[in-house]
Each structure stands twice: as structure tokens, then as C-alpha cells.
Amino acid sequence: MTLFDVVYSGNDTVSGLTEGAINDAIAKYGEDKAIAFPDTEFSLPCFYAVTGTRINTLGELKAGLETVKTLQGRGLRLGDVFNSGVATAIEAEFIEALKYIDGAQPYAAPYSGFISDATLQALAGPLTSGEIPGIAVILGKAPTAEDAAALVKSYRDQNILVTLVGDVIDQLVETGVQTGADVGVIPLGKDVTAVVHIVSVAVRAALVLGNIQPGDAAGLMDFTFKGIPAFVNALGTLDPVTVAAGAGAIALGFPVVTNDAETAAAVNIKVPKSLIVQPDFAKFNATSVEARNLKVS
Numbered sequence: 001m002t003l004f005d006v007v008y009s010g011n012d013t014v015s016g017l018t019e020g021a022i023n024d025a026i027a028k029y030g031e032d033k034a035i036a037f038p039d040t041e042f043s044l045p046c047f048y049a050v051t052g053t054r055i056n057t058l059g060e061l062k063a064g065l066e067t068v069k070t071l072q073g074r075g076l077r078l079g080d081v082f083n084s085g086v087a088t089a090i091e092a093e094f095i096e097a098l099k100y101i102d103g104a105q106p107y108a109a110p111y112s113g114f115i116s117d118a119t120l121q122a123l124a125g126p127l128t129s130g131e132i133p134g135i136a137v138i139l140g141k142a143p144t145a146e147d148a149a150a151l152v153k154s155y156r157d158q159n160i161l162v163t164l165v166g167d168v169i170d171q172l173v174e175t176g177v178q179t180g181a182d183v184g185v186i187p188l189g190k191d192v193t194a195v196v197h198i199v200s201v202a203v204r205a206a207l208v209l210g211n212i213q214p215g216d217a218a219g220l221m222d223f224t225f226k227g228i229p230a231f232v233n234a235l236g237t238l239d240p241v242t243v244a245a246g247a248g249a250i251a252l253g254f255p256v257v258t259n260d261a262e263t264a265a266a267v268n269i270k271v272p273k274s275l276i277v278q279p280d281f282a283k284f285n286a287t288s289v290e291a292r293n294l295k296v297s
Helices: 003-029 045-051 058-069 078-098 117-129 145-156 168-174 192-208 217-227 240-251 261-266 281-291
Strands: 135-140 161-165 185-189 230-235 256-258 275-277
Touching: 003 058, 003 078, 003 240, 045 058, 045 078, 045 192, 045 217, 058 078, 078 192, 078 240, 117 192, 135 145, 135 168, 135 192, 135 240, 145 161, 145 168, 145 281, 161 168, 161 192, 168 185, 185 192, 192 217, 192 240, 230 240, 230 281, 240 256, 256 281, 261 275
Parallel strands: 135 161, 135 230, 161 185, 230 256, 256 275
Antiparallel strands: none
16 A cells, blocks of 8 residues: 555545534425524635635535545546545535534533634734744554653643643543643544644634635645644554544644554555654654744754
């Protein structure tokens, strides 16, 4: 297998799940049913930023999926891989949006789910000034709960904002690490699709802070690469869905650091300076900070 095979497989999986979830929702509610994330003026943020088209109903969501499918390149150039990664992120946004139909509250403490425009505005100043020098996106499971706690503490000691997806959240709960937006450690959700909630923050920041016009995908990617100091730590086994999501992160300019050297070698995953294998977990912080060229104290 190659990087192309893995990303396309993960993208196909998420695309199929998205189509099934949309069809099920339409069968239950009808195409005119409203759909939106709470406490945001953007609908739906990632799709809107990339395409310039708003989605307000399930019927529009279904049409939007057909647009997303046109992004799913299947060629043998890295650009095709990254486009499929972006498509995976948008499809994850669709899956997450479906959880909020009828004002549902699908996330309870410690999970945050969707991050509101108000929280984004509160983060804008510290990110712009450098008070928050970077954003860590940690997904998967650390070798031990103690390792997870130590990694998060190391980032917080540098004032890096930490967001979490997956089993690492349980590991922090196990070790008594305090979480919440007020302490700069935000558990997004257990499902890998929840990672889109921090992607959404990045694209909304591009629209608001970078004055990027909706539909200017190239301008969006340029702004997130230069203006959003984020990186991903992918812990544990790199399954195809995680790799596809990682391709979306790399497309936005966010390097991915993983400790899964075995899978990376087996499937010949190589993206210089963007997908970095670091088998020594104790070096994750230093590797990540260097990869994103963060200025930390």
C-alpha cells in the first residue's frame, strides 16, 4: 500500500458514512429540515469557506456532498491526496452538524463539540499577539495515561492551546488533568470526526481575521499555513480515516507528528516536513514545536 491508497481508503470510508447519515436524516426529517451549528454566523463553516456556498437545510447538505465529491481526487499527485484530505474534513463537518438537528446538545462535559464564534473571538487576540504561540491537536491514545498527561502539561507550560480527540481524553481524566477552555485544554469529542471543530476554528479565523473571501480555497490554505500556528499529534495506530484526516490538516499547513513508525514504514507514508515520525514519545513536544517553528518560552 502507498500513502495514496491509505488516504483514499479513509476518504471513501468517511464519504460513505456521510452519505448514509444524510440520507437517514432526510428520510426522518425531510429535505427542508434546518441544519446548523449553534452560536455561529457561518453555515456550515468549512464548506462555506472552501466553496463560498452556505448550507441551511438537509437538502442543501445533500447537494453539498455532491460538490465535496468533486474534490476527492484519485490521482497520483500529492495535490490529489491533500484535496481528498480537505474533502474528508468537510464530510466530517457534515456528520458533526447532523448531531445538532433540532437544537440537540450532543456533547456533555468534558467534551466541547462545536466551538462558538464567541470563543473564537476570545482566542483571536492571544493568538494574534503571540500570547498563545500555537495550537496542539492531539488525537488517538498515548502509550500510557502518564505520557498523555506529561505531553499536555509540556504544551501548557509553553502556553500552547491544547485540543483533544479520542482516547487521550479518557487518559487525562484518569490522571486528573483539568480540562476546559478556561485552562486551555479542550476535549473536542471521542469520534475522529470531532477534529473538525478545531479545523472550523482555523477556517473561521481565516474569514474573520484574514479577510479571506468565502470560496477562495487557495487564499484560505495560504492563511491557515501562515497565520494559524497549529500542528497535529497523531498517537497510536494510523488507521486510514486518521491518515485521511491528517492529509486535510497538512493541506491547511499543519504538520502531523506520529509515533506509529511501523505503519508509516509499512505503507510507505512519506510527506517531508509535514508528516513526521517520532517514535520517542518524550520528544513529541520538541519535534512538534520545531516542525511548526513556534516561538515558545
